[in-house]
Amino acid sequence: MITGGQSYVSAPPAFSADGRLLLICSVRVVSVFSTSTAMLVSELEGHEGDVTAVVVMAPPPAASAAAKLVNYCWTAGLDGALIYWDFMAAEALRKVQVGLPVHSMVIPNICRTSKGAEVSTPFAFVSVEDKSKPANEEKVLRGQMRIYDLTKGRQVGGLLAETRKPENIVASTSGEFLGITNRKKLHVWRIPTKNFKAEKIRKIKLCHTKNLTTLAFHPSERIVAGGDVSGRIMIWRGFGKVKFSGENGAKSKVDDGRDGVRGEDDADICTSLHWHSSRVRFLKFSSDGAYLFSGGLEGVIVVWQLDTGKRRYKPRLGSPLLFFAESPDSSISCVSCTNNRVYLLKMPNMEVLKSIAGIKLPIASPNSGECHRVVYGFDYTNRRVAIPTEDYCIQFYDLVENTEVSEVQVCERNFQPVDDITMHISLVSLSIDGNLMCTVDVKLPEEELGGLVTLKFWNHGSNAGHYFLSTVIYEPHSDAGVSAIAFRPGRNMAVSSSLGGNFKIWVQSLSSQSSNERKYSGWRCQSVGSYKKKPMTAAAFSGDGSVLAVAAESVITLWDPDNNALVGVISEAISPITNLSFVGTSTFLMSLSQSSRPQVAVWNVSNLSMQWSYTLFVEAACCSPDGSAFAVLSLLSCPDGGAPADQDGVLLLFEAENQNPVASWSVKKARGGSISFVKGGISLDANANDSGDGETMSLVYVNSSHEYVIFDPRKNEELVSSKHKEKRIQAEESAPIGYASIYGELPKLEPTKGVSDIPFVPSDRPWETIFTGSSHVLPPLTKLCSTFLSSLLEKRTVTNE
Missing domain, CATH: 2.40.128 (Lipocalin)
Structure with a gap:
């Protein structure tokens, strides 16, 4: 079993003392990354809850x-x-x-x-x-x-x-002060640095007019900064000089006329800085105390010069910021973003050196009043998942390696934190070999005007996970939305269904080339089909590509994709069908109805009848392309019945001919999750031979937080994170020193077991071995030369007559 997709930005990270490693809290483990390569070095497993x-x-x-x-x-x-x-x-x-x-x-x-x-x-x-x-x-x-x-x-x-x-606790670099934010106040404690006793700890409060969100202490002076919900930064200088002085900590009278200090607050002066438009997420003083770093929703690091108030920026990080940490030698720092990415920055210019990217977190629904299901695309062959992101990209994530492969920009967008959601990627589909991709992006209308649906076809590039745009089709089904997309196995053909009452079959054209070479160009519509003008809600090709199934609301229609001819109609389901998928080649067909009258049904295509059905609230389903198994992700209660947004569920594995589940697993955060089969079995032994045979496959479950697990469905094991998960960790190499830092490492000569230490072993070809070995253990030169010369001379028998 392999787990991954954990969040890297749930808690502040920390650098090692030499700055060569970065420790990141990732759910129940601490992941240790190399700052030079941004690769995983080791993991600390021992907590039974999330590490904070x-x-x-x-x-x-x-x-x-x-x-x-x-x-x-x-x-x-x-x-x-x-x-x-x-x-x-x-x-x-x-x-x-x-x-x-x-x-x-x-x-x-x-x-x-x-x-x-x-x-x-x-x-x-x-x-x-x-x-x-x-x-x-x-x-x-x-x-x-x-x-x-x-x-x-x-x-x-x-x-x-x-x-x-x-509340989050912040300590000063010297260890003398620590503090928290508590609504409109800063609570600051002074900690005895020698002969520590709890009763010697003293406390002051600093007041503000807005709720405070974060704070930071100056490394060498009595200066504390606090950020509030409106984007202002308050800086108190000389705090605690009265209450933290003296043996008994008696409260002395404070001086009047202190600029910006409220009431009886113990500080000399209070000033403010303002650039952020909303909540300040982090504050951090530089190691020399000359600068203050701040960040928030804008995705920009602001560097304030304390003496002059001037500022400079590190923009275009593309996501709201959460945490900021600096290495002990101040040569490198890191910033954590809400899109589950940690950037390593070279100081002081804040140049991005590397990034540690996890799977991106779920995006907000574009229509708060409607049920919005997150779409996932799974690369069956290469075991990757394609997830639409908030910045109109498709992120390709390697499920086995637990690393980001690439990002494909579907629509251009500059990050603006105050922008309303005006566009979203509604569908993404990949061919079974991963060479083709199709996306549907929807521009939401403004005051019921200006909506646009765009269908885009992509071809795979030369690098893994990279796609280039092939064809753009505006309003592929007039003014109606696209309900489903599916690729035909083994052919450059796709189908798109529409709620407007038709479906279209698309083929990729061939450009004229030499007789020995064919080159594909753009996509075009080959045919259009409909059934009694009913909305087409789902579509799927059979495993061998010979049959196309299209759902016309609650009726399943079967088509010949080459001739666009209707070949059969299956009896109606109890409610409109939202998902269709063939189990195996073309014998059985599985359908989902996800309305208030839910249904999971298996249909026998050969006799056009229902095999069996269940009444289940199903969030997602997937079918094995090579066998007769399929899996459904079922919720424990009705999704619209006041159930929690992250309600749990159960994962059921079926054989198409049998209505009794083969296996079942309890899963967390099922609502908004997805499942898929991927090619090749997953072995717990990293050295095992994973042939990727088509007969073996694994099942992937991705929950609503984008955490996932890959497991062998043939083994009835509990789906929990464990120490037995496969790890692909890069060994951390120590920095070269001395001779190696100048000329490189010398080759290591390791003795072979079971071989004598004598370097010279007589053989039929002595010239190959006589000079092998260290010079101080070789035989004398006279013996070597005589043996070498004799090996070059042709020996013949001399007879004395």
């Missing part, structure tokens, strides 16, 4: 250069566990149980002793959620801030704060 925080241990300032290569970190998760890792060895060294879901964690006083793997007095400040309190009441305080001694594994002191929900 990773804190890398920083070396002591006085450590030598060799000791600064620290490979240890702490992680926290919703399973209530804090785990201490050697992330280079992917080994868990220690585990502390908190007992409540941890949403954020900082360790401000973390350091390392000379022994290497031991931590000296680490105290973790965690933001947890108290689930014992009701969640539906408005003023219930479910968020708590606690302190844990990581050495002894127990809580220290009482609660630092209680909030309505768990």
Whole structure:
């Protein structure tokens, strides 16, 4: 079983101490990537819930250069566990149980002793959620801030704060201050750097007129910045000079006339910066404290110069921003985007070096008042999925490698965060060999005017996952929408059905070439068909391409695709059919009705009758092109009956002739998901021979969050993430030093087992071996020369007469 598609932007990432690795929280594991290649190096598996925080241990300032290569970190998760890792060895060294879901964690006083793997007095400040309190009441305080001694594994002191929900904790670089945002206030604590005791922690509050969303501390001065929901950035200078001074922390009288400071807030001055049009997602001071980085919905990193207020930008990141992290040496940084992509930036020019791309997250429905089903295209042969994205692209994602292959821009669009959705990709279909693609994009009308449906055909390019546009057809079915697209197996032919009452068969034309070479050009309409002027709601070719099935509402019609002749009509289903698919070649046909009267039906094409049917609310279905199996993704309740948007479901596997399921699996987040068969069996052994035989196939389930699992449907195993999933991880190579950094690595000579150490072995062809071996163990030159010369001379018998 292989799992993938996890989010890389659910929590802030962290750099290793030497900046060569980037640790990213990805669901229940921590993925370790190389910053030079952006390839996966290792994974930390040990949490039973989503990982929400990773804190890398920083070396002591006085450590030598060799000791600064620290490979240890702490992680926290919703399973209530804090785990201490050697992330280079992917080994868990220690585990502390908190007992409540941890949403954020900082360790401000973390350091390392000379022994290497031991931590000296680490105290973790965690933001947890108290689930014992009701969640539906408005003023219930479910968020708590606690302190844990990581050495002894127990809580220290009482609660630092209680909030309505768990808040994100931010610590200063020096470890002296930490803070959270709580509606219109910043809560800032001063942490004792020596002889830590919980009762010595002091706290101040800084007030604002808007709800605050994020904060950041200056690396060397008493400056804290906070961003709010309106896009403003407030900067408090000299905070805590009164309340954080003195032995008893007595409250002293604050001076009057402080610019921008509200009420009794303990700060010298408060100024504001404003460029963002909406919520500020992150704030981060540069390592020297001269600049402040900010980002939000606009997809632009703004760099503020604190002394002058001037700013510069890193634009065109193409998606709203979430997190920003800087490596310890400030030579590289990273920014996390909402489209599940992490960019590695070269500082200070912020040039994009590499990107770590996951499968893009689901997009919003263009019609909030209508049920919008996400469309997926599956490449059966190459085991890829094609997903429409918010920026009008088709993302091709390798399901086995868990990496992005390419992006195809279907419609041009410049990213504008305030733009309404005016266009969406309604359909995408791939041929069974992946060489052809068809897309349908719909421009939504403005005030019931200006709508446009465009059908586009694409040919596969020379590189994997790359397609080039072949033909553009505007309004392929007059002013009606396209309900389905399907390619004919083994032929450059496709069918499109329309709610306007007809279907069209498209063929790719051949350009005139020499007799030994044929070249395909554009697509044209070969024929048009209809049935009693009923809306055509679904279409499919049989596995051998000899039969075309088109659903005219609840009636299934069978056609000869070459002559466009009606060859048969199957009796009606109980409601309009939304999906058709042949099981195997052309014997059985499966249909779905996804209305208020749902139905899954299997039809016998040879006698034009129903084989069997079920009343199920089905989200998606797929059929095996080489066998008699098909699978359906069924919801546990009616999708329009007040059920949750991410409701669970069940995956059922059938044989066409038998109405009893062969196997079933419980799945999460079924609504909005999809399934498909892909070619070739999946082996848990990475060294196993995966021949990709057409008789073996695997089943892919993609849930509504675009997380997926590939498994062998013949094995009745539970569909959960496990340590047995196949990993394709690149080994991290150490940086070359000394001679190797100048001239490259020397070849390694490994002794062969079972062979004597004597380099010279007499044989019938001694000239091939006499000079083999190290010079200090070779026989003397006199022996070598005599043997070599004698091997060149022709020997003959001399007789004495």
